[in-house]
Amino acid sequence: MALITRRRALTTFGAALAGVLAPPAGSAFADEQDKHRPRPLWRAHAHNDYEHPRPLLDALDHRFGSVEADIFLVDGQLLVAHDPVDLDPARTLESLYLAPLAARVKANHGSVYRGHRTPLQLLIDIKTEGASTYLELDRQLRRYKHLFTTYAHGRVHRGPVTAVISGDRAARVPMAAQTVRRAFYDGRLADLGSTEASFASLISDNWTLNFTWRGVGAFPAAEREKLRTIVRAAHDRGQKVRFWATPDVAGPARDALWGELLAAGVDYLNTDDLAGLEAFLDAHRSA
Numbered sequence: 001m002a003l004i005t006r007r008r009a010l011t012t013f014g015a016a017l018a019g020v021l022a023p024p025a026g027s028a029f030a031d032e033q034d035k036h037r038p039r040p041l042w043r044a045h046a047h048n049d050y051e052h053p054r055p056l057l058d059a060l061d062h063r064f065g066s067v068e069a070d071i072f073l074v075d076g077q078l079l080v081a082h083d084p085v086d087l088d089p090a091r092t093l094e095s096l097y098l099a100p101l102a103a104r105v106k107a108n109h110g111s112v113y114r115g116h117r118t119p120l121q122l123l124i125d126i127k128t129e130g131a132s133t134y135l136e137l138d139r140q141l142r143r144y145k146h147l148f149t150t151y152a153h154g155r156v157h158r159g160p161v162t163a164v165i166s167g168d169r170a171a172r173v174p175m176a177a178q179t180v181r182r183a184f185y186d187g188r189l190a191d192l193g194s195t196e197a198s199f200a201s202l203i204s205d206n207w208t209l210n211f212t213w214r215g216v217g218a219f220p221a222a223e224r225e226k227l228r229t230i231v232r233a234a235h236d237r238g239q240k241v242r243f244w245a246t247p248d249v250a251g252p253a254r255d256a257l258w259g260e261l262l263a264a265g266v267d268y269l270n271t272d273d274l275a276g277l278e279a280f281l282d283a284h285r286s287a
Contacts, residue, residue: 057100130167227260
């Protein structure tokens, strides 16, 4: 497949490493920093994270708990982009995400956010044929075996990062056949109740296909109950919940919908506006 490159890589491997390294663990300076560092926002999900000026690093600076990368399998490489026209051989999953995360976890002695053991979610959206792309992805994840939450022979062993596979559904077949894997499946509402958290750790779906409310006026009582029923059903099985295609333009409608998602217990709020969601969650926490 021929590559059509429209832009230069915004993040080099060296710059990524420089941006994620933390002060030495155990130093007085690092300990003092920890006391005053705001807590991570585990419910914040950076949709299409790679489109920000500093992929991964901007989301981490805003303390996000989940980031999303779209990948294409091209000549044996996993390239990160939203559309084929934007493919750039310098923008690989490894250079933008895997290597910087490994460097950060090493610097923080085992966690993405120093002093916090909750895993960061790395949602990987497959844009090319799912089965073949996943097999190459699995090969790359194995090179970072200590970085990722792992399913092994019926048990889940938590790591600093939990990889979740979305996008082309053909990835499900090779994933389900593995007795050891370093990634989990992104289920849909149709999977709710029929999949285990050890396989589908996340249930995601399109808000607009399931709810009519867009944040304007009162949330219909029947839709509020539907949302809470979905969340309860997922949480009863140990699964997390995310919706995409929610309003993402700053204003009362977005804030109203985000407030209902929080109140219902939805685990990840989807946004392209890192600063906006950070401010919203901080304000909600203070309230």
